[in-house]
Amino acid sequence: PDAARPSSTIPAAVPTSPQAEAVSCDKFGTIKSVESKTPTTVTFVNKSDGYRALAWIDPEGTPVDNTGLNQGESVTVPTFQTHAWMITDGPGNCIEMFVPTGRNTMFEITAPASILGPEDD
Template identity: 30%
Template sequence: DYERALNLHKITANKVFKQRVIPHWLPGNTQFWYRNDLADKAREFILVNAETGTRQPAFEHERLAEALAKAAGKEIRPDRLPIDKLKFTKSGSELQFTRGGKRWKCDLRSYEVREVSKDERTTSSLRPHAELHPSIRTRDETSVTFINRTAGNVEVYWVDFQGERRRYVTIRAGQQHQQHTFVGHVWLVTDKAGKTLAVFVATEKAGDAVVDDNSVHKTAIKEKPKAEKPRGESPDGKWFAFINDYNLYVRNLENGEEIALSSEGT
């Protein structure tokens, strides 16, 4: 499989290379952005309007590259923007993204960029899971902030793809630790004696993993996992985005109508 992948890369060098689409739906559930990975490690970010059946660059790649290069003090190519986890404001005038493990924002009118301060950052609280299971392999980066609200030190372990524990860090009582990770990776928190306190699974949105009496109680209860929506489906269940023959489509799940958003892989 590895040799086959290498040969495929040679065959598709300098050509449009679309095999899948991971839509990130915007509020309102009519638009989404996705990252289009191209040959030679190039990439582009596309904004799609499912209602009108149109697609366009999510922003001006050259202007953002220029602004980031100025902020970073080094050259950044427009077709290799080192950003991820895009978030647009409702008005569409501002873009937030992750770069180098930090959160940034860009005014899409002036293309001024700056780092998002701690006070501006928003995270979600991760729900403790009832059962321990192996991590899932993904390439989607994220982060988890472990917050120890117990009376003693806690140990944090990454659960690898075979279900084995790998110790990462000790967090003192009342302290916290931010951990870079990937979506679907499983993290186990124990007390110093090895008793399980909480199990967390990293999500696409950076989250706080709070370890306290409440999380310990929830972890002890066997919960039936909720069925997850297919990855291409919009949160309101009205649209589904997918790739067919290297082209992007959206399907209206209410009437079954499919709209082609690209042709011949472009």
């Protein structure tokens, strides 16, 4: 069966900026940064419906505010493989999380913010 399969029908592509996979906020509290000596960069591209803030999740699982970006903006941050990140709305509500596993990763922020209602009474 293997001999009948063509070996070169799909060209091998070497991505220079792999897309990172999002992790659900349901995992918040279990996702933490793990010590790593492998540096990398992550380019966050905000393709969402509004402002997004970025927080690094420290080894204890606590979000540490890092930077933010408006709709349509992108920012590249130095980090390490196995370091966790959380994308939030302006008030700090988790929208999605991820952990880079490769070098020079791109993360497209596309998830909409949750509709929570007004904060003021």
